[in-house]
Amino acid sequence: MASxxxxxxxxxxDKRFLTGKGRYTADINLANQTYAIFxxxxxxxxxxxxxNIDKALKSSGxxxxxxxxxxxxxxxxxxxxxxxxxxxxxxEMKCPGNPPLxxxxxxxxxxxxxxxxxxxxxxxxEAAEKVEVDYKVLKAVTxxxxxxxxxxxxxxxxxxxxxxxxLGDRQKVKEAFDKADKVISIDIINxxxxxxxxxxxxxxxxxxxxxxxxxxxxxxQNPHLSRLIMSAFGNVAPEHKLRVVAPDVGGGFGxxxxxxxxxxxxxxxxxxxxxxxxxxxxxxxxxxxxIHGRDHVTHxxxxxxxxxxxxxxxxxxIANLGAYARVFGTVTPTYLFGPCATGVYDIPAAYTNVKxxxxxxxxxxxxxxxxRPEATYTIExxxxxxxxxxxxxxxxxxxxxxxxxxxxxxxxxxTVDSGDYVAGMEKAKQMADYKGFETRRRESxxxxxxxxxxxxxxxxxxxxxxxAAVMSLGCGVGLWESxxxxxxxxxxxxxxTGSHSHGxxxxxxxxQIAADxxxxxxxxxxxxxxxxxxxxFGMGTYGSRSLAVGGIAIVNACKKIVEKGKRVTAKMLExxxxxxxxxxxxxxxxxxxxxxxxxxxxxxxxxxxxxxxxKSPLPEGDEPGLKETSFYDPSNFSFPAGTHIAEVExxxxxxxxxxxxxxxxxxxxxxxxxxxVEGQVHGxxxxxxxxxxxxxxxxxxxxxxMTGSYMDYTMPRADNFPEFNIGYTCTHATTNPLGVKGCxxxxxxxxxxxxxxxxxxxxxxxxxxxxxxxxxxxKACKNLKKSNSKAA
Amino acid sequence: xxxxxxxxxxxxxxxxAPDNTLLSTFLRExxxxxxxxxxxxxxxxxxxxxHVDGNSLKSCTALAADVNGSxxxxxxxxxxxxxxxxxxEAFKKLHGLQCGFCTPGMVMSAIDLLQKNKKPSDTEIRxxxxxxxxxxxxxxxxxxxxxxxxxKM
Numbered sequence: 026m027a028s029x030x031x032x033x034x035x036x037x038x039d040k041r042f043l044t045g046k047g048r049y050t051a052d053i054n055l056a057n058q059t060y061a062i063f064x065x066x067x068x069x070x071x072x073x074x075x076x077n078i079d080k081a082l083k084s085s086g087x088x089x090x091x092x093x094x095x096x097x098x099x100x101x102x103x104x105x106x107x108x109x110x111x112x113x114x115x116x117e118m119k120c121p122g123n124p125p126l127x128x129x130x131x132x133x134x135x136x137x138x139x140x141x142x143x144x145x146x147x148x149x150x151e152a153a154e155k156v157e158v159d160y161k162v163l164k165a166v167t168x169x170x171x172x173x174x175x176x177x178x179x180x181x182x183x184x185x186x187x188x189x190x191x192l193g194d195r196q197k198v199k200e201a202f203d204k205a206d207k208v209i210s211i212d213i214i215n216x217x218x219x220x221x222x223x224x225x226x227x228x229x230x231x232x233x234x235x236x237x238x239x240x241x242x243x244x245x246q247n248p249h250l251s252r253l254i255m256s257a258f259g260n261v262a263p264e265h266k267l268r269v270v271a272p273d274v275g276g277g278f279g280x281x282x283x284x285x286x287x288x289x290x291x292x293x294x295x296x297x298x299x300x301x302x303x304x305x306x307x308x309x310x311x312x313x314x315x316i317h318g319r320d321h322v323t324h325x326x327x328x329x330x331x332x333x334x335x336x337x338x339x340x341x342x343i344a345n346l347g348a349y350a351r352v353f354g355t356v357t358p359t360y361l362f363g364p365c366a367t368g369v370y371d372i373p374a375a376y377t378n379v380k381x382x383x384x385x386x387x388x389x390x391x392x393x394x395x396x397r398p399e400a401t402y403t404i405e406x407x408x409x410x411x412x413x414x415x416x417x418x419x420x421x422x423x424x425x426x427x428x429x430x431x432x433x434x435x436x437x438x439x440t441v442d443s444g445d446y447v448a449g450m451e452k453a454k455q456m457a458d459y460k461g462f463e464t465r466r467r468e469s470x471x472x473x474x475x476x477x478x479x480x481x482x483x484x485x486x487x488x489x490x491x492x493a494a495v496m497s498l499g500c501g502v503g504l505w506e507s508x509x510x511x512x513x514x515x516x517x518x519x520x521x522t523g524s525h526s527h528g529x530x531x532x533x534x535x536x537q538i539a540a541d542x543x544x545x546x547x548x549x550x551x552x553x554x555x556x557x558x559x560x561x562f563g564m565g566t567y568g569s570r571s572l573a574v575g576g577i578a579i580v581n582a583c584k585k586i587v588e589k590g591k592r593v594t595a596k597m598l599e600x601x602x603x604x605x606x607x608x609x610x611x612x613x614x615x616x617x618x619x620x621x622x623x624x625x626x627x628x629x630x631x632x633x634x635x636x637x638x639x640k641s642p643l644p645e646g647d648e649p650g651l652k653e654t655s656f657y658d659p660s661n662f663s664f665p666a667g668t669h670i671a672e673v674e675x676x677x678x679x680x681x682x683x684x685x686x687x688x689x690x691x692x693x694x695x696x697x698x699x700x701x702v703e704g705q706v707h708g709x710x711x712x713x714x715x716x717x718x719x720x721x722x723x724x725x726x727x728x729x730x731m732t733g734s735y736m737d738y739t740m741p742r743a744d745n746f747p748e749f750n751i752g753y754t755c756t757h758a759t760t761n762p763l764g765v766k767g768c769x770x771x772x773x774x775x776x777x778x779x780x781x782x783x784x785x786x787x788x789x790x791x792x793x794x795x796x797x798x799x800x801x802x803x804k805a806c807k808n809l810k811k812s813n814s815k816a817a
Numbered sequence: 818x819x820x821x822x823x824x825x826x827x828x829x830x831x832x833x834a835p836d837n838t839l840l841s842t843f844l845r846e847x848x849x850x851x852x853x854x855x856x857x858x859x860x861x862x863x864x865x866x867x868h869v870d871g872n873s874l875k876s877c878t879a880l881a882a883d884v885n886g887s888x889x890x891x892x893x894x895x896x897x898x899x900x901x902x903x904x905x906e907a908f909k910k911l912h913g914l915q916c917g918f919c920t921p922g923m924v925m926s927a928i929d930l931l932q933k934n935k936k937p938s939d940t941e942i943r944x945x946x947x948x949x950x951x952x953x954x955x956x957x958x959x960x961x962x963x964x965x966x967x968x969k970m
Contacts, residue, residue, distance in 0.1 A: 035909055042917030043905040043924065045852015045892035052851035147835075223856045223864060223918040223952050275854075275918030276952050308857040528916030528953045700912045707955030708915065735861035735950070743956040744943040772955075 066131035069165035069728020086148030093128030106350035121179035132348035135313030165728035172382035193376025201337025205328035224275020247565020274527035318392025353391035361396030364438035368404035405778035453690035477787025487767035488663035489568030505658035508578035516624035523563010524575035542583035544610020569767030578657035585653035667691035680803025694766035709772020717780035826894025843881035863949030866922035873929035892921035903969035913962035915953035
């Protein structure tokens with residue numbers, strides 16, 4: 026039987042999406058449902074002096090209006106930060122309460138203060154207009170860099186500082202810098218982004234008075250985790266009385282990890298009014314209230330010798346958390362950021378210091394790459410600058426500082442099990458025709474254009490997250506994954522996974538894995554996810570963990586099935602279990618012609634007992650049935666890596682940046698489905714290039730979001746990209762049985778510095794902040810002209 | 818309230834709907850054709866593209882009443898005898914979709930392009946699809962799928 030792992034298997038999920046049969050949360054309508062609208066703060070920071078719902082309650086069709094007071098009366102809990110971070114001085118991080126409906130204070134535009142529930146959406150909207158809120162407007166804090174000097178947003182949190190975290194050794198770094206021939210320094214901003222999954226958030230909450238159970242359909246990347254948080258911290262219902270279903274979900278990119286105010290409020294309110302409630306975000310609500318990403322202000326320095334050896338690295342970052350610390354809000358700028366700060370280089374001394382600050386803006390949390398794009402942007406911009414200042418070719422300088430052997434123990438945290446960074450670099454250079462660049466630069470020059478080339482070598486820590494490793498760093502929780510493999514008596518297989526697919530193709534790739542492990546045709550395998558009533562508790566999908574953690578849980582559960590199958594076959598065929606081998610769906614007794622198919626064995630497992638001549642197939646100690654579960658906790662992160670090369674051409678008359686070529690050469694370990702991996706790379710690149718050239722979330726000084734629609738926030742479109750040139754090197758991960766590493770975030774991590782390095786190369790080394798819009802680039806071109814004419 | 822009469826996916830429908838009902842709302846809420854998606858509120862994203870009398874239209878830009886009497890085709894109406902349209906087949910073959918949310922609008926828009934330009938270049942495809950936002954695919958496989966479909970239509 027040919028192996029399916031490694032094949033371009035067309036997706037099992039496609040037909041329903043292509044024929045309009047996908048079932049997203051907004052497509053769900055329940056009998057007798059009501060409609061919800063949230064009343065939101067129009068101010069970035071204000072105290073609520075008075076809230077009057079009388080007129081709204083009398084409005085046509087209104088079923089109920091609930092506010093922060095009822096939330097507090099019912100002891101409904103708030104939203105939480107999932108990871109505890111300790112400051113350098115040993116103090117615990119400081120997190121404000123975040124009630125699902127604000128009662129006393131609002132802290133960002135969009136902070137909800139009331140829910141209006143009515144018989145129709147139109148009536149809910151009309152009534153929401155009649156909720157009267159008397160705000161005392163306070164001075165907002167919106168600047169990341171200045172947040173520590175602003176008014177105190179949350180009582181008792183001085184300087185708006187959540188934590189002041191250090192990873193690394195300041196003294197060792199000082200000693201390294203003392204020995205340096207040269208120090209390269211850089212000040213950069215990692216611009217704030219809005220994830221913008223195409224499906225706006227939505228939820229439908231239902232209450233069954235007979236079973237006293239709440240069911241919440243919601244746009245989540247991790248329904249089990251959502252249920253846990255809503256139950257343990259939200260106090261909505263005990264876990265066994267709360268079912269969370271995340272059906273088809275239209276993209277997440279991290280924005281749908283969080284439990285949101287609306288999930289908690291609608292679930293709680295559905296029970297209160299004993300009817301189903303439907304809420305669907307308008308895109309403008311998504312802009313205001315979905316978590317945002319990035320938003321770092323960084324000063325970094327690299328100590329080097331004159332021949333280009335890296336000696337030391339320091340990174341001082343201010344990270345914006347927004348108004349509240351959410352689920353991955355505090356871990357993103359720390360454990361997902363700091364350990365990756367030294368990039369793919371062997372740097373003997375390093376530290377990263379992060380001050381995480383509150384501002385009156387939407388909460389900032391994990392967005393595709395989460396921490397690793399910010400780390401990669403810093404080190405790769407710095408290395409490129411070092412190459413310019415030292416006059417060493419940018420690829421040679423990188424190679425000179427790559428680790429020479431694996432496993433590679435980094436200075437800060439990670440031990441990278443596998444990789445071949447030089448091979449990746451060489452292949453990328455070849456794919457991009459790096460050698461031919463000077464010719465192309467001259468051709469552009471002849472046309473009056475500026476051409477630049479940029480390189481990035483990156484690695485990322487994926488497969489989030491081994492409990493032992495992260496808990497030893499001080500994190501409160503590790504992240505394993507579960508799988509359950511059920512054989513039906515008639516031979517088809519249902520695989521339940523705690524991972525969640527919202528575009529990642531698990532229905533296909535996970536089935537490929539199970540098909541190979543069990544020797545069952547892929548058509549006979551179903552992957553089930555997204556429902557807390559189906560399968561065991563699982564952690565969900567983010568941090569490129571689904572395959573490297575969830576996929577391995579499936580492999581391990583399948584292996585348990587095979588082990589039981591061997592025992593059963595041995596009993597049935599009167600052989601020793603040690604003599605039974607399993608291959609391509611058959612259990613074969615070695616050195617004999619005796620065998621059983623896995624289907625026969627599965628059937629036998631459901632027919633124990635003795636009757637006449639029939640003997641039980643079950644060995645002593647084995648229970649009937651064929652179903653196995655695995656909870657897999659990885660022993661280490663996985664470490665995808667690669668080199669990307671971009672070329673841009675700039676028109677100095679307009680400042681327009683045209684991305685001419687983009688080459689990505691990645692090492693994702695073993696590839697399960699090349700077609701799916703290409704798609705993941707393309708998508709990641711589009712978001713990374715979007716950050717470099719187009720996207721930016723902008724607040725004004727009063728805290729109003731200036732980029733609150735697709736008219737103002739530049740989403741990358743089809744005509745913004747060239748055809749990407751994608752290739753791979755492949756070193757198998759040594760820490761998991763599939764040898765896989767993860768591919769979902771690579772593009773978003775590597776593309777911003779790659780493109781910006783190319784833009785800055787074209788501009789003769791002049792710093793430009795992301796996004797490199799025509800206006801900024803045009804100004805830089807003017808400066809370049811001035812300095813060139815002075816030099817002449 | 819007014820009476821809306823349309824031919825949707827080859828079937829005559831007549832429904833009462835408030836005068837301000839958008840075509841997108843009419844399809845989703847009144848006809849339960851939820852394959853047409855709503856991804857924004859400014860007519861930018863293109864997830865709601867359908868065909869009205871053979872031409873692509875963002876269904877959130879028209880009132881149902883505006884297109885009264887028209888023939889409307891949605892993503893649900895593309896299959897013939899259970900066989901997908903060549904554009905749907907090409908998207909499947911070349912992985913032109915991931916989460917599937919923008920897909921209905923993308924497919925409907927791409928079909929209209931090929932009606933108007935049988936052999937579009939890459940640039941023409943990318944220009945035409947400028948009004949359809951996809952956050953998952955980076956567009957590359959969508960462009961490839963449209964080119965593939967052009968050889969089959």
